[in-house]
Amino acid sequence: MTRAFTGRPARALRNDFVDRYGGLAPHGYPALHHLTSPMCGAATAANDAERINLWAGTRYRHATAEPTGWILHRLASGVWGVRRGHAQTGPPGSRHPSARSTGWHPPLRRPTARPT
Incomplete structure (x- = not known):
């Protein structure tokens, strides 16, 4: 929790500003927010x-x-999984624990045109 940016307690990811001013920030909302x-x-x-x-x-x-790609894939698959009625997580063959525990199915994809 930090008050560094707004003067009100908030959950923030640590960065240089939070580390330097988190403990020094006054209870000064909204003035600190505007500053x-x-x-x-x-x-x-x-x-x-x-x-x-x-x-x-x-x-x-x-x-x-x-890896970010796994997270994005899981989020996208989750959207399709809800629509299709089952959970989908982790790319095929991955070591991601949820891929082993839930079984992975490829997301629905739009058909691509084949060259003639």
Whole structure:
């Protein structure tokens, strides 16, 4: 939890700004929010993740340490799985534990045109 960006307690991913100012930030919402907004805007434009408020949300403990491609695949497959009535996780042949435990099925794909 940090008050570094807004002055209100919030779950944020650690970065340089949170590490440096998290313990020093006053309870100053909304004034602190208005003071840090231009910095966050500039950091976003510069793609500087060390000065952006990276909010963690309430389910941050469910994050997994795995390749991004697997995460995106699982998220996309989950959408199709709900539609098709079963869960789909992990690419074929992967060592991802959920691929072994639930059985993986390829997501639905639109047919591609074949050359004539």
